[in-house]
Amino acid sequence: MNAPLGLEEAQARLLALAPQPPSCVLGLSTFAERRFLAKDVTALRTQPAADLSAMDGYAITSGAGPWQRVGESRAGAPYPAELAAGQCVRISTGAIVPEGAVSVLLQEDARVEDNLVTATELPPPGKHIRKAGFDFRDGDTVLTKGTAYSPAVLALAASAGHGVLSWRLPPGVAVLDSGDELVAPGKPCGPHQTPASNGVMLAAMLSPYVGFVDPLGPVADDRAALAAALKRAEDSHILITSGGASVGDHDLIQQALKDWGAKIDFWRVAIKPGKPLMVATREDALGRQVILGLPGNPVSSFVTAFLFALPLVRASMGDPDPLPRAVTMLAGEDLPAIGPRREFLRAMSDGESVRLAGSQDSSALSALAAADCLIDRPAHAPPVAAGEPVRVFRLQNG
Template sequence: MAGSPPISLEEAQARLLALTTPLAIERVDIEGALGRYLAEPIQARRTQPATDLSAMDGYAVAQGDLTGPWRVVGESAAGHPFAGEVSPGEAIRISTGAALCPGAHAVILQEDIARNGDTISLSGTGPEPGHKHVRPCGMDFSQGADVLPAGVRIGPAQSALAIAAGHAHLPVRRAPRVVIIDSGDELADDPEACAPHQIPASNGAMLLAMVRSLPVEAVRIGPVGDTLAALAAAFARCEDADVIVTSGGASVGDHDLIRPALEAWGAKIDFWRVAIKPGKPILIATRQARGRQQIILGLPGNPASSMITAFLFLLPLLRALLGAKKPLPFKVLTRLGAPLRPGGARREFLRAAWDGEHVVAHSVQDSGAMASLAASNAFIDRAVKAPASAKGEEVCIYLLENGGIA
């Protein structure tokens, strides 16, 4: 494997997702389901609306009785329906969201009505078609209809729909347990006490923040020194984890010990090295523990490499474990706000700023530079050996907000 060439991004993502099986299903209340993915499709337990409702304030009249005059015989308000019936020549005052009573099939807007006591008549040019202002029974959905598919993420609109369909609890996948390990002798645990030969251990905090955008149980270990014994002790604390993420030590240097430490722990390397820049030395491994599979991601130590590979691999992996129908991030087409140099020998992901209309790559793209990373809200997906691009040309980007998903 050491001499094999790097594989493509798409192959690497496909191989990673092929390793995943969604976690066990549990039922939680609607608030607990927010941000999670529906494990099974749900059907409506009721019809919405359950009866014909008025869509506007006005007067409800009998079908075909749109010329008047009419005698007002009652009122229907939202939550307080009129108890009687409406016959031709009669009307009830009705408010938005109120139920139409028996006999009433049309609503005339109050703007089209002149009222004198209990008698109303048309004014102006007359009413629009009466059914235009009626929300018919079952307009939104009917009992038994599929309302939400499996794999959809539960957000505000989905939670409201589930409640309207008669659900107080939803089936979702168990939250993945994630352990993040910072490794490297050069890392200082305390950023306020960092010697000149050290750097603050920031990758673990960055990765922890990224995974906590999803409903996971995540902890951070480290920094861990560059010895097999130290790594073995760290991995020993990961027996209950579904996903283990390491940052640093996944390359081929004398002090890059993640691979041998994983193999000694009983992990099997699935693939190593992906043809992207930054992030080439990413490693994916699996391990059988207590009758279930653990997935290990060995991410590069440079912060830009670590974040980009987490965006392209770690977040999709967690979404797949949570049962997402589409775990990979979405691309967006936009236009360049400044020219781009030609692409290199590897597919590149350029840190960039997007203003909603145009995207501009930052001038500093070194994988160790953090200021440009913090100033970015997008990555430009730059093809291998792409020609130079002029301002205004279309490019594909990934948006960092929400992990690049809709």
């Protein structure tokens, strides 16, 4: 049996398989939060298109003055002629600087009497003038493929002459939780059963980022039932399974996936919780489907979804940097030594320090619900004393 993969290698192999949904063109007024540009955006115009005043005042010609005021340049109504030596015009912010002007004299630095303008403080040449094209020029790449949607991105695209943008469509995801012990949430539950919490948890985690989430479970550990559920997943770009991905007598997901035409890429990752993680692919007429098999224990399922499922979805959306980003915080309490697997401890932060959220058992949902971050502890790490730095992933930034 092959050794478990390290986290970064497993993430890289998964992201290399990310499906590529098509793109769509949307008007700038269409809400497209959590989408990424499908291609570069090239400017169709120069910004500013002409030299503009950065302040209210007077556009003056060279020399120390005084200058004869001969007119005005307003935003949208430029002065129509070139200034001669010794002339100036009243100018407003955003107005075109007329030919012949060398700088803008601030309103508060000017004295005006009978249309004769003198300076109490002379600006140097070019002062308070936004030169044509200082922001971008016609033909410049102003936005690159993979840029995330934001109000500023829309403003830049509009300024560059665009009324529509091409965005990558989010993937469709199916979520299948399996196990004979599972009952649907809210249904009567015997002592030998447990509510199916993973399906609703994973759907809630992924739904803000995907085109749709198709819940397929809970499904019993039965080959025919699993085959029927997988049939329903054929229109999804990504299938997330929870439970049954190991190789015990009642773990049937791997074989069911193979019967469905899937090919196992790798299985098992050297992390805790979450070792029995599986990645597979399936090719059909619609393209490649990616299957991510998560462990059945709810905390293991959550942690591996944070580290693998969310990055997979974001990569499919076109995010060029889909992995969660770590920050450094201080341990708010002593932390124990770590065994042979890299561990992700559920923790609570106050912005500067972190403390364990409670039990670190892989079924402890109360501690998971209280946690707002994961402490990333390397394999074989020695104990950490309170006040020492630790590497942390904020869960809300996944």
